[in-house]
Amino acid sequence: MSTQWQPVIGLEIHAQLATHSKLFSGAPTAYGAEPNTQAAAVDIALPGTLPVPNRAALEKAIAFGLSVDATIARDSVFARKNYFYPDLPKGYQISQYERPIVAEGRLAVRLDDGRTLDVRIERAHIEEDAGKSLHDAFHAATGIDLNRAGTPLLEIVSAPVLHSAQEAVAYMRTVHTLVRWLGICDGNMQEGSFRCDANVSVRPAGVEKLGTRTEIKNVNSFRFVEKAIEYEIERQIRALENGETIVQETRLYDPAHHRTRPMRSKESADDYRYFPDPDLPPLAVDEALIARVRDGLPELPQQRQARYVAALGLPEADAAQLCADRATADYFEAVLAAAPGEAKVCANWVLGELAAALNDAAVPIERSNVSAAALAGLLVRVREGAISGKTAKEVFAAMWAGEGDADSVIAARGLRQISDSGALAATIDAVLAEFPKQTADYRAGNEKLLQFFVGQAMKRTRGQANPQQLNALLVEKLAG
């Protein structure tokens, strides 16, 4: 009987805080500038320069802490993490060690199978990013770009409470949604604004003591995180089952081969000699600041999702999908505000036609070709019966293609439904007159023929008859 293994995973997520300037200098944080054009004297660590904390970064960290029900430290401490590396200009990174700004929070994570995980967040601390080493840019030399040096990061550390790669990714996605929702991080994973280190260990099922962990560094896509963790879990189980021991080490994920490999041991054997940064007094946070940040918090995704279910009657799945990012939820609310009363219809359109069109065009909802107001205009016409649901899809496609709003498309294409009962009655009379045999058969009891008459009437109106109205009138007329 082989051992059952339980994976144990904790994530350290690095979210770049969306501030205009760096954590300790006035240099801009914009991505993609020419190397070393966005590094001030402080960022290149010129002798005599000193760090001054960016208040906006602090407020963003507090916003995160409040939104995960964490404790906000009234006097958190910046510490120096000392190590030598060419893209680390001071020879130390300013981080937080013993007293982080955010401690002991929790975040509800909805899993694909409908379960909800309550993930404990041990801490979140503010730190500065390092620069970049460009190993391939020059022949036989390494280039250093310090544009990124000093960019503010929030490192969000979960407790080791995740037990599969899927849980880890679901948690990471939830954090990703939250930080973007709060507007504290742009979430851009390709540019490295949101990345994570995963601590992975396995232990025999039922054993409480954690196994030896490895740390997978700097993975910057959800898919790679999942693959890397899956690989690492399997590797560790295989090793343990072969009687080997796991070495505590830092590993790198190789996306080309979907595997992890150890970093040079020297890089993981550092003694960082943390100590409080004497250049920075403890970061004082008072009640007034906390209250101000709290007042500025938006309705959080979990809260909004619950409201969609409770107040709007949406299914859980729809509510969750709408709240996967704030722009989508806001779009949905704008549609609903302009076309009130039909939350489910609005949700279907936002998650259906609109999502598909956005996806095809690879456009974010903020830059949708069809605005929330325009979509609402279309839905109002459907509800009034001016067009059918099926026609509406055609109208939407035309709107997306830039042919104007719903009314102009309907008018230009002559798509308005015939809801005039006089006109429909005349059409029906003509159909019944044309098909006396079928009329007699229907009246003799063959009610399946109703669809035949609907089809004939639609043909005569070129599909523009209001189907409900047509049905009702036909039944009435055939009854004699």
Added chain:
Amino acid sequence: MSAATPPVSIARLAADLAARRVSAAELAQDALAAARAQTSLNAFVTLDDAGATAAAQAADVSLARGAAPALTGIPCAHKDIFCTDGVRTTCASRMLEQFVPPYDASVVERLKAGGAVAIGKTNLDEFAMGSSNENSAFGAVCNPWDPTRVPGGSSGGSAAAVAAGIVPFATGTDTGGSIRQPAAFCGITGLKPTYGRVSRWGMIAFASSLDCGGVLARSAEDCAHVLGAIAGHDARDATSVDRAAEDYVGALQQPLAGLRIGIAREYFGAGIDDAVAHGVRAALAELEKRGAKLVEVSLPNAHLAIPAYYVIAPAEASSNLARYDGVRYGHRCANPTSLEDLYTRSRAEGFGAEVKRRILVGTYALSAGYYDAYYLRAQRVRRLIANDFTAAFDTCDLIAGPTTPSVAFALGEKSGDPLAMYAADVNTVAVNLAGLPAISLPAGFDRGLPFGLQLIAPAFAEARLLTAGHALQQATDFHTRRPDADSHGSRRPGVPA
């Protein structure tokens, strides 16, 4: 001006400048000439003729217009640890031998704005690590009172330049006594303000929680003029305190009556030369005559200051000096074969022995497994020492003692024995650990060499130090004595004016 000219106060110079009896250009040229006439002192690392000439011309223009700031046209020198825009700033280290900052330190900027004319950069112990100015990559500085003796350190060049009459004042930094001790050894006045009173922006860091910019000048009165110019909040230094500077010049005229001066028993303990202890008590008696009240106080943890200091300061230094890695600026070894080789050789070649010693000690103190036993414990001791001062200030307004245990020692006397060198900081380092302001005032001579009285005040009570210092200098003439060749060794100490 030459070394033989009797000292002239900053106020007097300013009056002469305002009345156009002398020009800023003349004062600058005289100062540069005096510096060149005394190159054997080795007080300067760099003389900035062009900068001084331009600044003096600008000063003369604004003096001619009238309503110029208080220090307009007054020559000065900066310890070569303050960054000066376009003028190399070496920290007396091979590491920064060619380093030219693109910006001015806050202190430099404020003195420029105040109209002072900087003639150059003064020598120091490398990165301010030392008490004798023998740890300079550019050679030791000599004491103007006796060239075979040290001027003290680390602001030895600034102290020697002022004592030799080259400039009326010079900037300094004080991490464990680096302003007060050389001021005492050179017979001048040295003011170390409260931590946070003077911005550290542009002051190259040795030990960030202890480093403090200040002034070396001939008198408390001159110190008051300079402190008024350099003190104040600076948003670029997070440890700078947002509190308005006081009227330090006005404080000079405050009466002494009722001021309680606590004589710290521990500052007169074993190891203090009798002549120094005696002279300091005599100076305090002068203050008593002027209305001060002398009381006994105790600082029971004073003996812990040196061990705590020599853990905390090197620990911070080990981190502060990590940026000198040969990558972006500063010394880089020739033909590095690997990253490790680049680091190792650049730092081995760039730093001197004392700097290396402190980096090693500090790295050790911060290492995993030793942090609690050394760094954390030293920080706890630091709190005890600060509490001692707080308790003592319940019963007195200032605390007094000798600045140093003895007069200046001979060049080479202690350079082979770092522990003996560190031990001589016994009366000064506690002040930095507690972040308090203190002043060293000339208090007499022993065998022709000056020694100092140190007064310590509660945080931000610089004005009180200046009041007492000025009162002492009204009653004595030690601060007016000059190290002239003919009088060297012949003066009798302790004669009041």
